[in-house]
Amino acid sequence: MPDTIAPSTAKILEVLQPVQDPELQKSLVDLNMIRNVKVENGIATFTLVLTTPACPLKEMIVDDCKKAVQALPGIESVEVEVTAETPQQKSVPDRTGVPGVKNIIAVSSGKGGVGKSTVAVNIAAALAQSGASVGMIDADIYGPNVPTMLGLEDAVVEVRKEAQGDVMEPAIAQGIKLVSMGFLIDKDQPVIWRGPMLNGIIRQFLYQVDWGTLDYLIIDLPPGTGDAQLTLAQAVPMAGVVIVSTPQNVALLDARKGLKMFQQLGVPVLGVVENMSYFIPPDRPETQYDIFGSGGGEKISKELGVPLIGCVPLEIPVREGGDQGKPIVLNGSSASAQAFQKIATEVAAKVSVAALT
Numbered sequence: 001m002p003d004t005i006a007p008s009t010a011k012i013l014e015v016l017q018p019v020q021d022p023e024l025q026k027s028l029v030d031l032n033m034i035r036n037v038k039v040e041n042g043i044a045t046f047t048l049v050l051t052t053p054a055c056p057l058k059e060m061i062v063d064d065c066k067k068a069v070q071a072l073p074g075i076e077s078v079e080v081e082v083t084a085e086t087p088q089q090k091s092v093p094d095r096t097g098v099p100g101v102k103n104i105i106a107v108s109s110g111k112g113g114v115g116k117s118t119v120a121v122n123i124a125a126a127l128a129q130s131g132a133s134v135g136m137i138d139a140d141i142y143g144p145n146v147p148t149m150l151g152l153e154d155a156v157v158e159v160r161k162e163a164q165g166d167v168m169e170p171a172i173a174q175g176i177k178l179v180s181m182g183f184l185i186d187k188d189q190p191v192i193w194r195g196p197m198l199n200g201i202i203r204q205f206l207y208q209v210d211w212g213t214l215d216y217l218i219i220d221l222p223p224g225t226g227d228a229q230l231t232l233a234q235a236v237p238m239a240g241v242v243i244v245s246t247p248q249n250v251a252l253l254d255a256r257k258g259l260k261m262f263q264q265l266g267v268p269v270l271g272v273v274e275n276m277s278y279f280i281p282p283d284r285p286e287t288q289y290d291i292f293g294s295g296g297g298e299k300i301s302k303e304l305g306v307p308l309i310g311c312v313p314l315e316i317p318v319r320e321g322g323d324q325g326k327p328i329v330l331n332g333s334s335a336s337a338q339a340f341q342k343i344a345t346e347v348a349a350k351v352s353v354a355a356l357t
């Protein structure tokens with residue numbers, strides 16, 4: 001017989017009350033993130049419901065909970081089951097959300113070729129790997145290369161006729177549902193896009209695809225500040241946009257323009273990613289080359305008051321992963337894989353915080 005009486009579930013909730021979600025800075029109990037509390041034979045069990053499966057502080061929060069409950073007399077061990085319920089982004093007047101899709105996140109760049117699609121695909125892959133349900137729209141009319149980056153080059157979109165109109169079935173790879181401009185156009189024929197055509201396709205990709213339920217819908221935009229960006233920002237409420245740039249001055253100038261446009265359109269800028277930040281030759285790990293300059297991402301982040309959420313080095317396996325349909329973030333622990341992982345968790349955390357505060 002234990003000489004102390006086991007604490008009640010109310011007592012467990014009482015000691016968990018001061019434990020906060022570090023990002024939301026609110027009590028886990030008040031946020032309804034602690035559920036199903038039970039005590040049996042000195043073992044306390046409960047479910048911790050995080051706001052994203054990609055929560056960067058998962059371990060820390062579990063540890064804080066365990067410490068608080070473990071300290072109670074009569075408790076021999078604590079078992080925490082961790083799950084996640086991604087909150088729905090806030091609604092925006094005059095903009096219609098996509099049914100079933102909780103958060104729409106765009107990835108944009110001012111200039112072409114800076115690695116925007118690579119960043120978008122790796123964010124999507126990291127989120128899907130964490131357990132989130134993820135979709136992607138490849139809206140890059142000039143270079144729809146997301147299908148290649150996900151090994152879906154030969155995918156064909158199925159279109160179903162339904163009472164409310166045509167419904168597209170997305171292709172799926174690495175747990176990511178994808179629709180792409182690349183599925184619709186003949187790769188060998190030049191396409192001249194006019195604004196209304198582009199608008200129509202973006203709207204179809206949003207509202208006429210069988211997305212099911214998605215925690216995150218990632219949109220790879222064409223570079224620049226043109227029709228696609230405007231259509232999207234004015235059509236749907238967005239949880240936010242990630243801006244990709246290289247450290248180079250010309251790329252930064254364009255990134256700044258893009259960033260200001262989204263701010264003017266009322267789309268939250270989640271952060272800036274500096275890609276191709278530096279190169280370390282694999283055979284000379286002590287040498288770093290700043291091929292496109294240095295410090296640009298930090299400069300733009302300070303100047304415009306948006307966070308720098310990651311610096312990704314130039315690494316050959318990033319390009320190889322893109323060509324082979326295997327995003328680097330799923331394959332290995334290189335500096336670039338770690339940087340992409342951190343970027344994805346930061347994005348998820350920022351989106352959850354914005355939805356709940």
Ligand SMILES: Nc1ncnc2c1ncn2[C@@H]1O[C@H](COP(=O)(O)OP(=O)(O)OP(=O)(O)O)[C@@H](O)[C@H]1O
Pocket residue numbers: 109111112113114115116117118119140142143145222223275276312313314315316318319320322323336
């Ligand atoms: N950090 C990196 N290290 C090595 N190669 C990279 C890196 N980032 C991107 N690349 C490579 O650079 C090329 C351009 O990248 P990507 O297609 O992602 O750029 P983009 O900005 O989307 O281009 P576009 O303007 O054509 O849409 C690709 O071959 C990609 O694999």
